[in-house]
């Protein structure tokens with residue numbers, strides 16, 4: 280199971296969380312990545328942890344003030360990028376162009392969707408992975424895998440029907456090892472989470488507990 284920790288714009292120390300994630304990944308063998316703010320990509324990547332961007336823009340080099348260029352995210356150390364997160368939704372044509380930009384820059388891609396229909400649609404654009412995250416469960420205490428298991432199994436089926444090479448992750452409310460296990464049982468091959476680590480008093484302990492079932 281892939282564990283992708285999205286730090287959003289939470290007021291945590293991104294380097295401290297990245298160091299903790301790197302330690303836990305090294306000691307357990309779990310695949311854990313950190314997605315910090317774009318401004319923190321290089322500092323996070325310097326810890327040695329797998330680093331993802333939260334978003335890259337659909338444009339190439341050129342007159343695009345304020346954009347997050349995929350090539351510069353990669354140069355800063357990013358290995359992958361999220362796209363179309365529920366808190367940063369994109370037009371279909373822009374998701375397509377950002378996927379192209381990410382591929383040009385050699386970034387792995389994960390496109391988010393709110394529900395199985397969106398997951399089917401974005402799978403057709405050819406990302407490496409998709410992630411179903413029901414917005415109403417994001418930031419809450421109840422995991423998507425227990426609050427709405429059908430949305431995960433239906434998202435897995437929707438992606439498989441379009442392209443069974445695309446991995447399916449799920450996210451929202453995931454914080455414990457049991458949540459990770461339940462997501463895997465529903466057919467997800469990874470989880471996205473944020474508050475369970477970024478808001479934890481001890482992010483390292485939170486990550487250790489999360490990946491314990493993978494040992």
Ligand SMILES: O=C(CO)COP(=O)(O)O
Pocket residue numbers: 285364412416417418419450451452453471472473474475
């Ligand atoms: O949006 C998310 C990850 O991208 C999920 O957030 P929470 O883990 O805080 O529910």
